Amino acid sequence: MAVEQQEVSASEPGGTAPGRVAPVRRKAWVVLALLVCLMLVNYADKVVVGLAGVGMKEDLGLDDARFGIIQSSFFWLFAVGSVLGGWLGGRVRARWLLAGIAAVWALSLAPMAAQVGFTTIVACRVLLGLAEGPTTALAMQVAHSWFPAHRRAVPSSIVVAGAGIGPLIAAPVLTWVILAHSWHTAFAVVAVVGAVIAGLWLIGGDSGPEAASAGHGHEVTRGVATPVLPEQVPLRRLFSTGTLIGMALLFFVAYANTSVKVSWLPLYLREGLGYDATTAGNLVALPYLGSAIAVILVGVLSSAMTRRGIGSRVTRGILPGAMVVASGVCTIAFSSLDRGVAQMALLVLGSCLNSAGYGVAFAGLADVVPARQRGTVFGIITGIYSLGGVVAPLVMGKLVDSGESVALGYGDGFMVFGVAMIIGAAAALMLVDPARDAAKLAVKS
Template identity: 85%
Template sequence: MAVEQQEASAPEPGGTASGRAAPVRRRAWTVLALLVCLMLVNYADKVVVGLAGVGMKEELGLTDAEFGVIQSSFFWLFAVGSVLGGWLGGKVRARWLLAIIASLWALSLAPMAAQVGFTTIVACRVLLGFAEGPTTALAMQVAHSWFPAHQRAVPSSIVVAGAGIGPLIAAPALTWVILTHSWHAAFGVLAICGAVVTVAWLIGGDSGPEDTRGGGHGPAGAAALPERVPLRRLFSTGTLIGMSLLFFVAYANTSVKVSWLPLYLREGLGYDAITAGRLVALPYLGSAVAVILVGVASAALTRRGVGGRLTRGILPGAMVLASGVCTIAFSSLDRGVPQMVLLVLSSCLNSAGYGVAFAGLADVVPAKQRGVVFGIVTGIYSLGGVVAPLVVGRLVSAGESVALGYGDGFLVLGVTMIVGALAALLLVNPARDAAKLTAERTAG
């Protein structure tokens, strides 16, 4: 039962329970809005190199393989930052930790506003990746601290939607900045945005009352989780293994979209810069809408008593599977409306399950351990971001033509997604694993 509900059942002198619950709910949604802003800037930072890629390659004389190294370098310390941030998430107040992280974003982007070389670009991207590594996990941890278990699907999905809104706004806006001024100016704009969102978070952001609870609860009717479970035992459950695999292949898709989609549209398909900037926004628009719709659908099914295996396991796994099929399909088509429809659909399906999948993880992980577990899971799936841009860069360089090279890259990506999604569909079952962990602790 949520903290708000507990307060409602036990009013204290000096005010009514409903009077105290309303401010908590309002604060929860305010913090959620700030988390969306953090995610918005976070993903705008990710997509900017892809948008600036043509200009960067021309100015610095970079090959496709070298540009792939720049894109991959973002993820070199991403896993380290994820695990470290998750560990600190249980020790450092969220207000200060996320503010420090966001300030590091701005610090890493600022040098790119001036003339830089290949080595400096790589160093800045490594720092940015390290700082952004724990962001999603910490944002989910904070969001879950404001909402009880049975209400988390929608807030989780709204946080993930910020990842789609960021590039949706950034793609056309930064394209205009790049064409009007330079690609350096785009990095300067994002550095300022990072500073602004840092101040906003310091003013209004923090963890919520659910963060003080000892154990954790799954969906309505599920038994309370133990206060702590050994990490080795948690990561031996089918849910955490399957979710890690699912996130890995889904994030490989996301990283390729962020890294190579703008260049694919321009170099592989021949769209001009302005058209490419507009088309890049379409997958993110679709993803932002889809992730919220799926979160609402999952929450509605949960309220009607549908089990977590379907709403938080099979649902995201099936969507990533379908996304892999769409990725293979659009890679085999020529430029045109059908190809763009499949490309956008692939992105929507891939992103839509993130929020409910994180809610599924929370069903199995005790509240006090969510920060470190989410950080480790993020670190694991970030490896998809390391490998995928490098593989695509190699395949583009090795292809008989640029278009064929991109086609080979998306084909390999689609097959990988299908394999990972199938494994997740077999393994993920939050209700089963939560019940096992509770029974083991009770028996012990």
């Protein structure tokens, strides 16, 4: 039995027989590319309201507080969707589930192509948030089903990179669409693209051979014995581990910062710093470009550290936690500077550091969670950290409205979130240790 386990862990990916390694490996990368496309559209859907914000506020007569409600409404049922989608992830085939979710995205965006009022916009954003809630968790679950544990850091990071590529492409393209046509047309474009991606996933996407794998005892990977988790662990026990508590906290503060930048950065650049629409659209793309590159580089770095024998506490715990601490410092720094190159450099660097650790952090979660429970647990974690997306846009809207000036209001908001990031990430650094917690779960099972 021990020999069988060594042979299984050596195959690529998972327990695939040697003769089928190459076809399965090719399929894994095809599926990974489709997951990136899903994440691309997922985040383009999020950023479009921020890009269209000035026009929407003018057309509908919205103040910053009411516009903050529109931004926050996206997250009202996000946590419900995350948990529900995670639960369905273990019961509905990934091909049908993700295709259906992407189709709902398109349907929720379609009404925005016509003249709509405040209430309709809020309703559409709530539906979109419900459908998008489980996307990241499900995408990670599917990605991990195609790769063995020691190879998950890079694929996880590539999936997260799709979240940066989406706004990177969407920001300049949709800004041009808005200026050349209208903000309604921008929503129509995103809806059509979402429908196309849903069709492509239906044709080529699905879970991989690792989805049903489970074992007992120890798995041997690169000569190192690592604990193999049981098929199932009570959720209460899982969520009492330092790794899940710390990761939930880390994701919460990081996602609060991400949601503020997705929701408010285009308006901050235009209303707070005075950039014109075209320049703001191009500048918005910079943090996402940097984040897409950084998240992949950090995934490669984490994998290289693992190959050198460095433990998962460092590669999948301390590494992302330290980056969020540094991002908080950058956020505080740029909020206190005037418009200029130095401010934009710190803004971009802070965004890169904030996003770069997402992929390896999810890989750290997978080290602790049995394969068959990943959809549920990832969904719950996503639901927890999405609460940061509910609170953050509202807080920013209130601070902008109450500031002595628009620019000072934005500065106060980013200062608050920078401090929160440092505190939350510092706590996570002390809690996260995937190897320790996996060993405890394996022994008690």
